[in-house]
Amino acid sequence: QKEVEQNSGPLSVPEGAIASLNCTYSDRGSQSFFWYRQYSGKSPELIMFIYSNGDKEDGRFTAQLNKASQYVSLLIRDSQPSDSATYLCAVQPDNYGQNFVFGPGTRLSVLP
Amino acid sequence: EAQVTQNPRYLITVTGKKLTVTCSQNMNHEYMSWYRQDPGLGLRQIYYSMNVEVTDKGDVPEGYKVSRKEKRNFPLILESPSPNQTSLYFCASSLPALNEQFFGPGTRLTVL
Numbered sequence: 001q002k003e004v005e006q007n008s009g010p011l012s013v014p015e016g017a018i019a020s021l022n023c024t025y026s027d028r029g030s031q032s033f034f035w036y037r038q039y040s041g042k043s044p045e046l047i048m049f050i051y052s053n054g055d056k057e058d059g060r061f062t063a064q065l066n067k068a069s070q071y072v073s074l075l076i077r078d079s080q081p082s083d084s085a086t087y088l089c090a091v092q093p094d095n096y097g098q099n100f101v102f103g104p105g106t107r108l109s110v111l112p
Numbered sequence: 113e114a115q116v117t118q119n120p121r122y123l124i125t126v127t128g129k130k131l132t133v134t135c136s137q138n139m140n141h142e143y144m145s146w147y148r149q150d151p152g153l154g155l156r157q158i159y160y161s162m163n164v165e166v167t168d169k170g171d172v173p174e175g176y177k178v179s180r181k182e183k184r185n186f187p188l189i190l191e192s193p194s195p196n197q198t199s200l201y202f203c204a205s206s207l208p209a210l211n212e213q214f215f216g217p218g219t220r221l222t223v224l
Binding site for chain 1: 143145147152153154155156157160161162168170171202206211212213215216217218
């Protein structure tokens with residue numbers, strides 16, 4: 001059974017701080033990794049994806065992937081109250097299918 | 113407007129009464145998926161489809177059926193719903209090789 005684990009939180013950070021969200025996965029052969037944001041009562045929306053080891057930056061967001069440790073993280077710099085949401089980590093075991101495994105999500109609260 | 117639509121948005125039914133949740137996308141996406149979301153468990157993939165007449169099981173397919181007769185539609189069928197299928201259901205679609213899934217607004221199903 002492929003598993004994706006996240007700390008459910010809530011993770012509380014003050015406005016302007018860096019929020020660090022972590023995710024581990026069990027399938028060593030996993031190829032693609034995604035971070036989705038889900039506001040309460042809404043559907044998930046993609047923030048970032050990463051395929052290669054290392055860092056990928058997009059505005060205030062940085063995704064970090066370490067395949068050897070089976071670990072992917074999302075850093076949110078200069079956190080804003082509007083970043084308060086649940087962040088879902090998703091793993092795609094291979095690049096040819098459409099099977100995605102999601103973690104349970106981490107609830108982030110950015111305090112003004 | 114590019115979107116994924118689901119109907120109905122809310123449904124209360126009784127055990128054993130067959131139901132269908134419809135999903136339609138207007139983005140000409142090849143890939144479509146169904147997920148259920150339960151507290152503490154995150155999103156779990158039920159079925160996915162990579163093209164018309166091509167469907168495959170996700171991680172929790174038991175008790176569900178799907179069909180893909182047209183590219184834009186991907187209905188989810190519960191032949192004999194049971195209370196453990198009470199959940200929030202999301203449909204999603206994406207283009208090949210891009211892997212960004214666009215989610216519908218969700219359908220909250222309660223089976224009594």
